[in-house]
Amino acid sequence: MSAPVSVTRSAWRLAQQTAGRARVRAQLPAIEAELTAQRAGREGGFPCALWFSHPPAHLYQAQQWLRPLERLARRRPVLVLATQPATARALARATTLPVHLTRTPPAVDRVLERHAVRLVLYVNNAQPNFSMLRTTGQRHVHLSHGESNKVSMVSHQLRAYDFCFVAGRASADRILDAVWGLDPDRLIPVGRPQLDHVPPAPVRADGRRTVLYAPTWEGDSPAMSYGSMLSHGVALVRSLLTDPGLRVVVRPHPLTGTHRRDHAAALAEVERLLTTADPSAGHRLDRGPDAERALGEADVAVCDVSAMAMDVLGLGRPLLLTAPVEPAAWRDPEGIASWVPELHAGEAGTGAERVRALLSTGPHEEHRRRVEHLFGDTTPGSASDRFEAAVERVLATFG
CATH class of the missing domain: 3.40.50.11720 (3-Deoxy-D-manno-octulosonic-acid transferase, N-terminal domain)
Known part of the structure; x- marks a missing residue:
């Protein structure tokens, strides 16, 4: 009689963990030497x-x-x-x-x-x-x-x-x-002191405006299921690529697809769309170690409920917020979804049209007031100064 599937999977996981620990032990001397040199x-x-x-x-x-x-x-x-x-x-x-x-x-x-x-x-x-x-x-x-x-x-x-x-x-x-x-x-x-390190959006010689699509991951519980890659991603990117005046940068959350294979499959299809599109347009998938470059390039962004959405607002860029399809996903009744335009899954195919509308309007005074409520003064350098002042305040508690 064959072993139950659950037992087989448990044995496989144990074997993987054992092998992983062995690899760490083998690499440890080299890593320690590298760290010692880095701290020299x-x-x-x-x-x-x-x-x-x-x-x-x-x-x-x-x-x-x-x-x-x-x-x-x-x-x-x-x-x-x-x-x-x-x-x-x-x-x-x-x-x-x-x-x-x-x-x-x-x-x-x-x-x-x-x-x-x-x-x-x-x-x-x-x-x-x-x-x-x-x-x-x-x-x-x-x-x-x-x-x-x-x-x-x-x-x-x-x-x-x-x-x-x-x-x-x-x-x-x-x-x-x-x-x-x-x-x-x-x-x-x-x-957000990180935003002080984001470069300004460059002006492209071809006149294309850059759209950043930055979906979050699928989450590890229904309440955290904000990710739009499966519900919006393919239709949205396909729509954006049809507009000859747009350049598309997709920056998926690093954990996208780690909990659900269908999200990984949707991401693979989005990557295929980008790589087979007009090579002169500069479309790309961004998997860099930080988001600074992608945020800096964006003239407008489409994001899920996430920190990326907030950073886009903090930079003063137009934002289109995806509406999660999971009914149990927690929604803050006073959050940005109450005042930022939303894109529902059924509307993803109109993404290019919605983005164009945002680019033609720009933020209004009420928008700026709400951003100040989120981040305080967003003048470049202000957040870094406040962060360092906060560190000094905490250190001063030692007397």
Whole structure:
């Protein structure tokens, strides 16, 4: 009699995990040597640290904070603590900040003591964060990895941190409405310092306007099912490609298709459409390590409920928001869907027409007021200044 399918799958997963651990052990000496070389000559005090405990597939969460932290490091040295070897190597290759591999609590403690770390920054609510949150000699600050109207942006997990840096008044209000008893003084608005590093949209010689389609992933629960790749993606991209005056850039979420094969198949079809379209138009699929280039190129964007949508608004670019087809997807009644034009799945084939309409109008005064409620002052450099001032405020609590 053959083994049940569930047993066979469990055995396969165990074998994969065992093989993965063996590969890590084999690569560890080389990774440690690379990290030592990357940190060479940089000893002494590092009052600030970025903590990251996820595997490389989630690097996008940390990568978006590297440039703001590199700027902060000019006045307050910053180091990076990573718990997974492959992640540590990737971060060391992506930043000038010194990267430490801290796989165990004693390794964490040694780095904290050696470099007199006083402030630790977190970009998610991953369970391994508690390996660091146990320490009492530091201030722990939650950054998140984007501002959005997703249900994941509101969590009682925020109670674990000494402070939370939020994008603006809208984020603070959302959290205070949902997390009972949280001290408002622990929420510090800093804007989106990442947007200070986005280059301006270039003017193309051929006159084409660039449309960014940036869908989020399919989510890991019905409440988080905001992804439009399956419901909108193919029809939308096909429509956009029919307009000879548009250039299409598609930037899928790095986790697209990891939970549902039909989303992966839709993404493959979108990629096929892009690669078989007019080669002189410059259409492309963007899988770069950060979103700065894609955001900078965009004259207009089509996004799901996500941090990408918020960043488009923060840059003052026109936005068309996709409406999720999953009935259980949580919708913030006061979120951006209440004032940003929406594109429903059945309308995806009219995407080019809708985008053209947005390009012909531009933001109005009410739109600008709402963006200020989301991010505060969006003058270039303002968010970076507020972020660094918030760091100083937290460090000052040590007296």
